[in-house]
Amino acid sequence: MTVSHILGYPRIGAQRELKKATEAYWKGDQDREALEYVGRDLRARHWAAQRHAGLDWVSVGDFAFYDQVLNVSALLGAVPERFAAQQELAAGDVSLDTTFRMARGRAPSGTPAAACEMTKYFDTNYHYLVPELHEHQRFQLASTRLFDEVDEAHQAGHSVKVTLTGPLTWLWLGKEKGQAFDRLTLLEEVVEVYGEVLNRLAAQGVEWVQLDEPALVQDLPLAWQQAYERAYHRLQAAPLKLMVATYFGGLGDNLSLATRLPVAGLHVDAVRAADELTHVIDRLGPHQVLSVGLVDGRNIWRADLAALWERFMSVKVRLGNRLWLAPSCSLLHVPVDLALESDLDNQLKSWLAFARQKLDEVVSLSRLLDNRATAEDETRLDAATRALDERRDSERTCRKTVRARLAAIQLADSARSSAYAQRALAQRRKLDLPLFPTTTIGSFPQTQDIRAARRAFKAKTLGREAYEARMREEIAYSVARQEALELDIPVHGEAERNDMVEYFGERLEGFAFTRFGWVQSYGSRCVKPPVIYGDVSRPAPMTVRWSEYAQTLTDKPMKGMLTGPVTILHWSFVRDDQPRETTCRQIALALRDEVVDLERAGISIIQIDEPALREGLPLRQGQWQAYLNWAVECFKLSASGVRDETQIHTHMCYSEFNDIIGAIAALDADVITIETSRSDMELLAAFQDFAYPNEIGPGVYDIHTPNIPEVAWMVQLMEKALEKIPAERLWVNPDCGLKTRHWEEVEPALANMVEAAKVLRKRY
Numbered sequence: 112m113t114v115s116h117i118l119g120y121p122r123i124g125a126q127r128e129l130k131k132a133t134e135a136y137w138k139g140d141q142d143r144e145a146l147e148y149v150g151r152d153l154r155a156r157h158w159a160a161q162r163h164a165g166l167d168w169v170s171v172g173d174f175a176f177y178d179q180v181l182n183v184s185a186l187l188g189a190v191p192e193r194f195a196a197q198q199e200l201a202a203g204d205v206s207l208d209t210t211f212r213m214a215r216g217r218a219p220s221g222t223p224a225a226a227c228e229m230t231k232y233f234d235t236n237y238h239y240l241v242p243e244l245h246e247h248q249r250f251q252l253a254s255t256r257l258f259d260e261v262d263e264a265h266q267a268g269h270s271v272k273v274t275l276t277g278p279l280t281w282l283w284l285g286k287e288k289g290q291a292f293d294r295l296t297l298l299e300e301v302v303e304v305y306g307e308v309l310n311r312l313a314a315q316g317v318e319w320v321q322l323d324e325p326a327l328v329q330d331l332p333l334a335w336q337q338a339y340e341r342a343y344h345r346l347q348a349a350p351l352k353l354m355v356a357t358y359f360g361g362l363g364d365n366l367s368l369a370t371r372l373p374v375a376g377l378h379v380d381a382v383r384a385a386d387e388l389t390h391v392i393d394r395l396g397p398h399q400v401l402s403v404g405l406v407d408g409r410n411i412w413r414a415d416l417a418a419l420w421e422r423f424m425s426v427k428v429r430l431g432n433r434l435w436l437a438p439s440c441s442l443l444h445v446p447v448d449l450a451l452e453s454d455l456d457n458q459l460k461s462w463l464a465f466a467r468q469k470l471d472e473v474v475s476l477s478r479l480l481d482n483r484a485t486a487e488d489e490t491r492l493d494a495a496t497r498a499l500d501e502r503r504d505s506e507r508t509c510r511k512t513v514r515a516r517l518a519a520i521q522l523a524d525s526a527r528s529s530a531y532a533q534r535a536l537a538q539r540r541k542l543d544l545p546l547f548p549t550t551t552i553g554s555f556p557q558t559q560d561i562r563a564a565r566r567a568f569k570a571k572t573l574g575r576e577a578y579e580a581r582m583r584e585e586i587a588y589s590v591a592r593q594e595a596l597e598l599d600i601p602v603h604g605e606a607e608r609n610d611m612v613e614y615f616g617e618r619l620e621g622f623a624f625t626r627f628g629w630v631q632s633y634g635s636r637c638v639k640p641p642v643i644y645g646d647v648s649r650p651a652p653m654t655v656r657w658s659e660y661a662q663t664l665t666d667k668p669m670k671g672m673l674t675g676p677v678t679i680l681h682w683s684f685v686r687d688d689q690p691r692e693t694t695c696r697q698i699a700l701a702l703r704d705e706v707v708d709l710e711r712a713g714i715s716i717i718q719i720d721e722p723a724l725r726e727g728l729p730l731r732q733g734q735w736q737a738y739l740n741w742a743v744e745c746f747k748l749s750a751s752g753v754r755d756e757t758q759i760h761t762h763m764c765y766s767e768f769n770d771i772i773g774a775i776a777a778l779d780a781d782v783i784t785i786e787t788s789r790s791d792m793e794l795l796a797a798f799q800d801f802a803y804p805n806e807i808g809p810g811v812y813d814i815h816t817p818n819i820p821e822v823a824w825m826v827q828l829m830e831k832a833l834e835k836i837p838a839e840r841l842w843v844n845p846d847c848g849l850k851t852r853h854w855e856e857v858e859p860a861l862a863n864m865v866e867a868a869k870v871l872r873k874r875y
């Protein structure tokens with residue numbers, strides 16, 4: 112029989128129960144027992160859902176109150192000293208509050224300390240807590256949570272497969288602190304503790320442990336490849352079966368390494384690396400199990416059961432009972448349950464599958480392959496085929512006008528009419544700006560009041576007219592404040608925007624929004640990405656009225672504000688029936704019309720934000736250039752419909768440009784504003800070395816803290832910038848938007864910033 116399982120289930124709960132419970136606990140509104148109860152209840156329900164769907168195993172170990180990588184750090188006793196958990200470590204029981212302090216710096220008990228760093232998990236929008244590693248660090252089994260959860264699942268009568276981040280990927284995700292050293296020197300001891308964990312699980316009667324090793328889909332240095340072999344040779348001694356799980360891409364040059372590991376099973380991602388499957392099967396040991404991830408764990412589309420059934424028949428013949436089926440990766444990255452989406456129309460709903468539905472898909476496929484399909488499986492098969500046919504032929508997904516326009520794009524459409532040098536002259540004539548022009552990144556504080564108005568408008572207790580009047584009032588307020596502060600380039604402040612992607616998605620055709628389509632981003636934080644299901648077009652201008660209104664309030668040039676095509680694409684669930692770049696081009700064309708309309712309405716500076724450009728980089732360096740080529744082209748397509756004298760800005764908030772500086776320059780934005788204050792302007796070296804030709808606004812203060820930056824400090828930062836970039840090409844602005852700050856912080860901070868620009872103008 113074909114075994115069906117999953118690599119992990121979302122833990123937040125269909126109604127975000129975990130978010131609510133943890134936040135109530137942090138606030139002190141709920142005690143630890145109540146929080147633990149919610150955790151137990153969610154685990155029980157998620158295991159029951161897996162079993163009820165007919166999976167052969169339920170996954171234990173995927174639950175976490177904050178983060179699964181952090182859980183492994185606690186399990187291994189990798190708790191930095193500043194959290195003062197020596198007693199807990201000695202007792203082998205790192206407490207929940209200690210893990211919360213590691214994650215957020217504070218918890219209901221214990222002394223606050225600087226939180227651990229957090230960063231994105233591979234190419235997902237999920238953030239994990241970065242393990243802190245020191246030379247000669249000691250490890251020890253220091254948490255019983257995993258074992259308790261195994262007991263819990265056993266008591267409920269489930270067949271348990273444990274899932275756990277593998278030792279190499281855990282180390283790979285970690286970061287060396289203190290004196291420089293090679294973190295692979297820690298491997299031996301880490302593996303020692305993993306060995307203990309496995310022994311203990313075996314004693315509990317666990318038969319299979321899945322060790323997640325997605326690091327195997329990345330470019331690994333030779334020493335790491337060899338370390339894999341060493342570590343798994345040690346671990347194979349454990350009296351249970353190991354499955355190494357790889358996902359998010361192909362194994363590439365790690366393929367023979369992965370198939371040679373002395374483990375009982377291997378999981379591969381057959382969605383993102385369909386072509387590799389035969390090679391993997393060819394190299395598989397004669398008794399090894401192959402778990403095939405054939406249902407997309409990263410996206411929300413219904414699987415084509417008929418096509419998958421056919422595609423995997425021959426695999427089934429080759430592998431027999433050694434074939435297992437699963438989603439491509441943990442379902443952590445998709446929303447929980449489609450059944451709750453009462454507001455989506457039935458057709459669109461029939462095209463989708465969330466975590467709960469994906470369980471059924473995996474189970475049905477395994478029964479179809481075994482020739483033991485039930486009536487239910489047949490119904491699912493037919494329904495999937497019907498939905499997919501409809502989706503393919505629907506005018507909602509395939510719109511002739513959009514396609515015709517896309518086909519007619521010419522090379523020249525993705526380039527401004529003149530080179531930067533010539534545009535700069537036209538812009539100087541038109542805008543007549545001082546040296547070191549001052550501006551902001553777009554948003555001003557989203558006050559309680561603004562949010563309340565938006566909620567009331569959504570709930571229909573506030574009419575459209577009243578709501579819009581309220582937003583105009585807010586815009587007028589922010590423009591007046593900016594005038595008083597003497598900022599050279601004001602913005603309208605983005606009061607009317609709930610979110611920089613959602614706002615545009617709601618105004619574009621081809622986008623849909625769910626009610627409960629939440630996905631965990633980090634800790635208790637969830638995001639609800641829009642769904643791009645169809646060809647994208649812009650039925651009407653999206654921002655023009657607001658910018659036009661804001662321009663009437665000032666004689667200075669008002670900066671129009673848009674989210675770029677790559678960022679909109681990257682922060683949405685994207686259709687899987689055409690290349691991502693095609694969808695991106697459609698969004699770019701819609702934005703191009705907006706840019707042209709803004710220009711026509713008298714807006715002479717337009718900023719197109721692309722904070723997600725870097726996030727879209729593929730996991731393998733070899734694929735970077737292909738991505739950057741189309742991403743850059745899409746940005747330029749959106750920006751290039753305007754005259755020379757119209758100034759295009761872009762904004763990015765990260766501080767790693769070295770390896771993509773060529774692409775950044777290729778965007779050919781007249782001005783780029785970037786995050787730099789925390790890196791002390793160091794990153795401008797990349798721009799200098801590249802002889803970056805256009806204008807740059809290096810952020811002069813960090814907007815993530817409430818601290819008011821001092822004039823002298825910002826002047827000094829700009830002096831550093833001036834060592835690398837000539838004065839004529841420098842702007843003065845904060846690191847990012849100000850929406851999360853309060854006016855009491857924003858006003859003095861910007862006043863100091865404007866003052867700093869004045870000091871600089873006297874000097875240069």
Ligand code: GLN
Pocket residue numbers: 552553554605611672720722762763764847848849850
């Ligand atoms: N214009 C946006 C803002 O100011 C940019 C946000 C971002 O870079 N993430 O809020």
Ligand code: ZN
Pocket residue numbers: 552722762763764846847848
């Ligand atoms: Zn930003």
